[in-house]
Amino acid sequence: MAAITASMVAELRAKTDAPMMECKKALTEADGDMGKAEEILRVKLGNKASKAATRVTAEGIVGTFIAADGKLASLVEVNCETDFVAKNDDFLAFTKNVAELIATQNPADVAALLALPLDGSTVDSVRAALVGKIGENLSIRRFQRVAAQGQVAAYIHGGAKIGVLVDLVGGEESLAKDIAMHIAAFKPKSLDASGVPADLIEVERRVAIEKAKEAGKPEAMIEKIAEGSVQKFLKDVTLLGQVFVKAEDGKQTIEQLLKAKSASVASFALFSVGEGIEKKVNDFAAEVAEQAAKAAAAR
Known part of the structure; x- marks a missing residue:
């Protein structure tokens, strides 16, 4: 044990x-x-x-770049230590430049991005110089590049804390914007059920089975109950299965909306700043007590 x-x-x-x-x-x-x-x-x-x-716990912003023809775009999360620095003009300019580099140079990963030339140096050197100037650590956490099948639309929310790109095939720009806003609000995990990781589905199934057992449901019904829970979960976490945020009847799904508009979503990207990062919380009372104890021991 x-x-x-x-x-x-x-x-x-x-x-x-x-x-x-x-x-x-x-x-x-x-x-x-x-x-x-x-x-x-x-x-x-x-x-x-x-x-x-x-x-969401870490600070920073999500930067975007979309080419003039709407066929190429990128999304990048750049982190810093405080929200104050996230509003700094130099930090914002750095993020903008990095987003454009990602779209135009197509680096394989963050390491390759850091090695790209920028302002007569490299991205990493510019980042390091900015750290020295601002006085906070800065890092490029992740990025996504979209080579569109249709046209890319972007939506930025909450002081650039949430960023979305949508590749819409067919339909109008206003539809793409609406869907991007919906994604920012409801945060789907994937476009459809095929993109949901199998381990997440299995967790939902196990939880549903255990809940059914604890509720005393008949053994013969448990698998059916679990499958119903899994299907509800998939509707909740997939873009096409979700009810459109602006649906007038409160029932129309994104899939139904797209069908009505003779359009489809080829892909989407969603970043929320600091998602999944645990932010260190300082216990100042404990720090003061520790310092006092050290001072007393040193006497």
Whole structure:
């Protein structure tokens, strides 16, 4: 049996917002497996235990670039330490230049991007110089390049904290903008069910089975109940299955909207600044106490 430490309990609590004792029980039942413990809490507490999946904690912005013909575009997340720096003109200009480089030079990954020439030097050298000038660490976290089948539209929200690109085939620019706004609001994981990772689907199935068992459902019904839960999950997390944010009847899905407009979405990209990054929270009281203890010991 793995030892369950206070730090493990605190980590699970931060991820799920579940009560401390429930976190400890779940970790004990899962023999210290953090992922399994999250599943156990979801069974007991419902979706409240997965709220941290969309928690945004790091600072920075999402930058975009779209070519004049709408056929080439990019999305990039550049991080910094504070929101103040995220509004700095030099930081904004750096992000804009990097976004254009990604679209025009098509680097394979962040390492290749950092090696590209920029302002008579390299992207990484310019980044390092900016760190020295601003006084904060800066990093390029991720990017996505889109070579469009149709036309690309972008939507930036919340002070560039959320960025979306949509490659729309057919339809009008206003439709592409509406769909991009919808994506920013509802954050689909993929275009359709084929793009949802199998492990996420399996987690939903296991949770549904355990909930059905705990509710005392007949054994013969459990698989059917689980399949229904999986299908509902897929509608909730796929763009085509989601109900359009501006649907007048509250029922029209994105798939139905596109069909009505004789259009289709070839692909989309969505970045939320800091998604999945745990931001360090300083406990100033603990720091002061620690410093006082050190000073006392040194006397």
